[in-house]
Amino acid sequence: MQAVLRVNSFDPDKLAADQEQLEEFNRLHAAQPGFLGSVTVDLGEGRQFVLNLWDSEEHRVAGLGALGPAVERLVNPLLARPSELIGFGPVVASDGLPATDA
Incomplete structure (x- = not known):
């Protein structure tokens, strides 16, 4: 398994006004093999x-x-500054915690 870690800094006003753009990107992302x-x-x-x-x-x-x-069409227009790639690589451990609501 591989992981990609990044920090995205969104413009809060743009994100609030165009949340459907991020949702569309997430659907496209989820559909990738x-x-x-x-x-x-x-x-x-x-x-x-x-x-x-x-x-x-x-x-x-x-x-x-x-x-x-x-990314160029749907995500970048919502950012206050470029996305910061922290890193990527193989997952070496995972304990499978269940998702929880914030």
């Missing part, structure tokens, strides 16, 4: 930590290529 899911953490003031999981490096790389135009 090998995509396993995401965890998004609200850090406040428009900042979100995002962890994306892929079943393989090949799927992660292919997803990156396939989603590039959608």
Whole structure:
């Protein structure tokens, strides 16, 4: 399993006005072969930590290529500054915690 970690800093007004753009991107993301899911953490003031999981490096790389135009069209216009890639690589441990509502 592969993980991609990034911090997105959204313009809160743009995000509130165009939430459907982010929802559309999330649907496209979820439809990618090998995509396993995401965890998004609200850090406040428009900042979100995002962890994306892929079943393989090949799927992660292919997803990156396939989603590039959608990022440009749907996500980047909502950002206050460019997305910060923290890193990516193989998942070495996971304890499978269930999702909870905030």
